[in-house]
Amino acid sequence: MKFATLRNAQIDGQLLLVSRDMQQAVSAQAIAPTLLNALQHWDTVYEPLQALYAALNAGTAPSAFAFDPAACTAPLPRSPQWLDGSAFLNHSNLMDRAFNKPAPPLVETVPMMYQGASDDFLGPHDDVFLPREEDGIDFEGEFGVITAAVPMGVDAASALDCVRLVVQINDWSLRALGPHEMKTGFGFVQAKPSTAFAPLAVTPDELGAAWHGGRVQMPLQVQWNGDHFGQPHGGEMNFHFGQLIAHAAHTRRLTAGCIVGSGTVSNAARTAGSACIAERRVIEIIDHGQSSTPFMRFGDRVRMQALWDDGSPGPFGVIEQRVAKYCP
Numbered sequence: 357m358k359f360a361t362l363r364n365a366q367i368d369g370q371l372l373l374v375s376r377d378m379q380q381a382v383s384a385q386a387i388a389p390t391l392l393n394a395l396q397h398w399d400t401v402y403e404p405l406q407a408l409y410a411a412l413n414a415g416t417a418p419s420a421f422a423f424d425p426a427a428c429t430a431p432l433p434r435s436p437q438w439l440d441g442s443a444f445l446n447h448s449n450l451m452d453r454a455f456n457k458p459a460p461p462l463v464e465t466v467p468m469m470y471q472g473a474s475d476d477f478l479g480p481h482d483d484v485f486l487p488r489e490e491d492g493i494d495f496e497g498e499f500g501v502i503t504a505a506v507p508m509g510v511d512a513a514s515a516l517d518c519v520r521l522v523v524q525i526n527d528w529s530l531r532a533l534g535p536h537e538m539k540t541g542f543g544f545v546q547a548k549p550s551t552a553f554a555p556l557a558v559t560p561d562e563l564g565a566a567w568h569g570g571r572v573q574m575p576l577q578v579q580w581n582g583d584h585f586g587q588p589h590g591g592e593m594n595f596h597f598g599q600l601i602a603h604a605a606h607t608r609r610l611t612a613g614c615i616v617g618s619g620t621v622s623n624a625a626r627t628a629g630s631a632c633i634a635e636r637r638v639i640e641i642i643d644h645g646q647s648s649t650p651f652m653r654f655g656d657r658v659r660m661q662a663l664w665d666d667g668s669p670g671p672f673g674v675i676e677q678r679v680a681k682y683c684p
Contacts (some may be wrong), residue, residue, distance in 0.1 A: 357373060357405060357406065357409045357558070357559045357562070358373065358374040358375070358376065358378070358409075358556045358557075358558050358559075358562060358671065359371065359372065359373060359374065359384075359391055359394075359431055359521065359556065359557045359558070360372045360374050360381065360423070360425070360428045360431060360555050360556055360557075361390070361391055361428055361429045361430065361431050361432070361433060362381075362383075362427055362428060362429075363427055363428060363429050363479070366390075367433060367434065368389075368390040368391075368392055368393075368433055368434065369390060369428075369429050369433055370383060370385055370389070370390070371383070371384040371385060371387075371388055371389060371390050371391050371393075371394060372384060372423075372428075373405065373408055373409050373412055373417075374412075374423050374555075374556055375412050375413050375420075375423070376413050376562070378423060378556070378671075378673060379422065379423060380412060380415075380417075380420045380421065380422065380423055381412075381420065381421060381422075381423040382408060382412050382417045382418075382419060382420045382421070383419065384405060384408060387401050387404045387405055387408065388401045388405070391431055391432055391557065391613075392432060392434075392435070392436075392612075392613045395502065395504065395520055395521075395612040395613045396612045396613065398504060398520060398612070425480055425481065425555040425673050425674065426480075426481045428479055428480060428555040429477070429479040430477035430478060430479050430480075430551075430552065430553035431502075431521070431523060431553055431555070431556065431557035432477065432502065432553075432557070432613060432615065433476075433477055433479075434474060434475050434476065434477060435474040435477070435502075435613050435614060435615050436474065436610075436611045436612075436613050436614050437471065437474055437610065437611070437614040437615070438471070438472040438473065438474035438477075438551065438614075438615045438617070439469055439470075439471055439472070439600075439604045439614065439615070439616050439617070440469065440470055440472050440498070440500075440527060440551075440616075440617035440619060441467050441468060441469045441595065441600045441603075441616065441617060441618060441619045442467070442468040442469070442619035442620075443467060443593045443594055443595040443596075443599075443600060443618045443619050444592060444593055444594065444618065444619055444620060444621060444622040444623075445463065445464065445594045446592070446622040446623060446624050447619060447620045447621075447622030447632075447635055448463065448468060448619070450622070450635050450638045450639065451634065451635070451638065453638055453641075453642070457538075464594070466603070467595045467599060467600050467603045468619075469600065469603060469604060470543045470544055470548075471543065472527075472544065472548050472551060473548065473550065473551075474615070476550045477550060477551055477552065477553055478526075478550050478551065478552035478553070478677070479552070479553070479555070480552065480553065480554050480555045480673060480674060480675045480676065480677075481675075481676055481677065482552065482677060483677065483678050483679075483680045484528060484549070484550075484552070484677050484678070484679050484680065485680050485681070485682040486530070486549060486679060486680075486681070486682055487681075487682050489651075489652075489653050489654060490532060491530040491531075491532045491533055492529075492530055492531030492532035492533070492534075492634075492651045493528075493529075493530060493531075493651050493652035493653075493656075493679055494528070494529045494530070494531050494632055494633045494634050494651055494652065495526050495528060495529075495578070495580075495631075495632060495633070495652070495658045495660075496525075496526065496527040496528070496529055496619075496620045496631060496632040497524075497525070497526060497576045497578050497586075497588075497620065497621050497631030497632065497660045498524075498525040498526075498527050498576075498617050498618050498619060498620060498621060498631070499522065499523070499524060499525065499572040499574075499576070499590050499617075499618045499621065499662070500522070500523045500524075500525045500615050500616060500617040500618060501519045501520075501521065501522055501523070501597045501601070501615070501616050502519075502520055502521040502522075502523060502557060502613060502614070502615050503518045503519060503520060503601060503610055503612065503613070503614045503615075503616065504518045504519075504520050504612050505518070505609065505610065505611055505612045506518045506601060506604075506605045506609060506610035506614070507605065507609055508605055508606075508607065508608055508609045509605065509606065510601070510602050510605050511602060512570075512596070512598040512599045512601075512602040513598060514598075514602075515597075515598040515599075515601035515602040515605065516570050516596070516597065516598035516601075518601060518610075519560060519570075519597060519598075519601070520559070520612075521557040521558060521559060521560075522557070522558055522559075522560055522562075522563060522567065522572060522672075523553055523554065523556075523557045523558075523615070523672065524553065524554035524576070524660065524661075524662050524670075524672035524673075524675065525551060525552070525553055525554075525617055526551070526552040526553075526658065526660055526675050526677065527548070527551050527552075527617060527620070528548070528549045528550065528551065528552065529547060529548060529549075529632070529634070530546065530547045530548075530549065531547070531633075531634050531651060533546045533547040534547040552675055552677060553675070554660070554661075554662075554672040554673045554674065554675045555672070555673040555674075556671065556672045556673045557672075558671050558672065562671050563671060566664070566665075568591075569591075569596055570593075570596030570597045570598045570599070571590055571591055571593045571596050571597070572590035572591075572618075572662070573589070573590060573591040574589070574590050574591075574662045574663060574664065574665075574670055575587045575588065575589045575590070575628075575662070575663050576588060576589075576590060576621045576631055576660060576661075576662050576663075577660065577661050577662070577663055578629070578630075578631050578658070578659070578660050579658070579659040579660075580633075580652075580656065580657070580658055580659075581656055581657055582657070582659075584629070585629055585630065585631075585636075586628060586629025586630040586631050586636075587628060587629055587663075588621045588622055588623040588628040588629065588630065588631050589621070589623055589628065590618070590621055590662075592621075592622070592623050592624070593618055597616060597618070600616050600618070601616055604616060620632050620635065622635060626639065631660075633649060633650075633651055633652070636649050637649055652679050653679070654679055654680055654681045655678065655679065655680070656678070656679050657676065657677065657678050657679075658675075658676070658677055658679075659674060659675065659676045660674070660675040660676075661673075661674045661675070
């Protein structure tokens with residue numbers, strides 16, 4: 357199934373089911389008013405939602421209408437918890453060099469993860485309002501999963517069974533603010549503005565063979581101001597989503613609707629390009645002794661879209677956002 361959330365006067369929006377070809381939608385409000393509610397009552401609502409989805413794809417769903425991603429919020433406009441990993445070690449190794457710090461202990465065996473703000477996610481076409489260009493505005497293309505309730509101490513294999521939905525993410529960063537917050541040992545706050553999501557959250561079966569080994573086996577195409585920036589592949593995750601969920605639930609349970617991110621998609625092959633500016637800048641320093649790519653400026657746009665192996669548009673839809681100056 358493919359889910360989206362229609363923006364309305366309520367903070368959690370209205371739950372939609374979207375057809376497999378992403379052309380039609382239908383309200384699922386009679387079954388579950390919001391996606392969070394559906395996740396909290398999954399065993400009860402799954403079969404009615406599946407029946408409505410089948411009718412939508414068959415063209416027989418009553419009151420179906422043309423799907424408009426621009427009218428959508430993030431699939432979950434807010435979440436009980438947003439936990440972002442750094443599962444692509446190529447990226448984390450490069451960023452260690454960027455911040456001039458040694459690699460964390462056990463980096464190859466224990467996932468890195470921080471807890472981000474989860475109360476105000478951005479929709480796929482929302483402008484991103486930020487206070488200063490000097491803060492080092494950067495996009496970060498990721499994949500993520502939304503969980504069922506997860507018991508404390510779950511093992512990695514069982515944790516994969518707790519994946520309900522898969523999502524595509526732009527985890528915005530302010531790079532000039534990150535080094536200080538990292539040195540405090542308390543994690544990111546100011547360096548991590550609101551995170552954005554592609555319009556569709558999909559059940560793993562919608563990915564077919566592209567959901568394999570607990571990873572999204574798809575390239576993530578990134579464009580900046582209309583120019584190609586990178587197309588790294590999600591299959592190079594060093595830790596799969598089951599391992600990330602198990603890490604998060606090691607000493608506490610997770611409630612239904614928690615989001616776990618992969619961290620920036622990153623490939624060892626330079627030909628793949630990058631999914632964030634900071635990574636490109638570090639590569640420039642390694643190769644040429646200094647960086648030449650600036651961070652984003654107000655008015656800049658970024659576009660992200662997962663692709664199938666044949667290059668056709670993937671199942672999550674498009675994130676396309678403009679950076680703008682925040683004026684209180």
